[in-house]
Amino acid sequence: xxxxxxxxxxxxxxxxxxxxxxxxxxxxxxxxxxxxxxxxxxxxxxxxxxxxxxxxxxxxxxxxxxxxxxxxxxxxxxxxxxxxxxxxxxxxxxxxxxxxxxxxxxxxxxxxxxxxxxxxxxxxxxxxxxxxxxxxxxxxxxxxxxxxxxxxxxxxxxxxxxxxxxxxxxxxxxxxxxxxxxxxxxxxxxxxxxxxxxxxxxxxxxxxxxxxxxxxxxxxxxxxxxxxxx
Numbered sequence: 261x262x263x264x265x266x267x268x269x270x271x272x273x274x275x276x277x278x279x280x281x282x283x284x285x286x287x288x289x290x291x292x293x294x295x296x297x298x299x300x301x302x303x304x305x306x307x308x309x310x311x312x313x314x315x316x317x318x319x320x321x322x323x324x325x326x327x328x329x330x331x332x333x334x335x336x337x338x339x340x341x342x343x344x345x346x347x348x349x350x351x352x353x354x355x356x357x358x359x360x361x362x363x364x365x366x367x368x369x370x371x372x373x374x375x376x377x378x379x380x381x382x383x384x385x386x387x388x389x390x391x392x393x394x395x396x397x398x399x400x401x402x403x404x405x406x407x408x409x410x411x412x413x414x415x416x417x418x419x420x421x422x423x424x425x426x427x428x429x430x431x432x433x434x435x436x437x438x439x440x441x442x443x444x445x446x447x448x449x450x451x452x453x454x455x456x457x458x459x460x461x462x463x464x465x466x467x468x469x470x471x472x473x474x475x476x477x478x479x480x481x482x483x484x485x486x487x488x489x490x
Contacts, residue, residue, distance in 0.1 A: 261435040263305045265417035270300040308415050309339035310347060310380070312406040312422040315388055319401050319426050327398050331391045331424055333406060335373065337380040348412035349389075351424070354405040355398065359421055361407045368404070401426050443472045477479035 262481050315332030322328050331351060351369045352361055371391055380386050405486070407421040445456075456465045463471040 263324065265305050265307055266387060268303045268305065268376075270302065273299045274299045274301070274304055287415065298344055306341060307339065307417050308337050308341055308343040308380075309420075310343060310408045310413070310416055311336050311338065311420040312424075313385065314406075314424050317404075317424055317426045319398070319428050321398075321428070322395070325397060326395045327401060328336075328393045328395055329368075329391075329401070329404065329426065330393055331369075331404070331426075332388055333404065333424070334388050335380060335386040335387075335408070337382060337384050340382050342384075343378065343380045343415055345413070345415045347378050347380065347386075347408065347415075349373065350407045350409060351391065351394070352405055352407060352411070353400040354403045354421070354423070355400070357403060359405070359423065361405075361409060361419065361421060366396075366400075368396050401428070444469050445472055 296420060313336050317329070317331040317333075318465055319327040319329045333349075334481075349371045350361065350367050351371075352365050352367045354361075355365050356362060369391055371389065373386065373389060377387050377389065404424045404426055405421050406424055407419060409419045410416055410418060419448045445462075454466070454468045456462055459465045461462065461472055461474050461476070463473065
């Protein structure tokens, strides 16, 4: 079983032992040992303190239900001793948005960091890690949280969890259209709240796939449309 962090009272016992030589038990020699005193002391258990540092993470539209997600991150060791053991990171949908993993919340992906990448000195940081692509509902994109949990990592004292900011990857970022031509921007959403800016020439600003219908004079500069999911 893993040792708990903190101070364990009277965990270490020291005894003073005196051995009497040349004592026989019948025809054979046998040891005679006296315990002349003992002392106990407390033991303090210290472990690493690991946390996730988010990097550039993206979600890509694949259907009206799901998005493909890739997360980049590093692991910081804010403890006073180095970490050497494999590190298990769970990515979950923090449905109740409390910043902690709660039983029943869907674990979307689990990644194990091994070998040199898992060797993190005190106050050090791991190399950047990248998950494989995992699929999840668009409605939970803003709740993706990475956790290093005690249940999987005996080298830590307590769970840590970090919300992962995720950028939506546009299906197409540049459009070339002729005057009086319509073009649909973005993709159909299944639940995310979105806003577009500016509103000029758009059919709506509060849906994920508005129609661009330019009806003004010839443009002399590019116009930017910002897609924000919250």
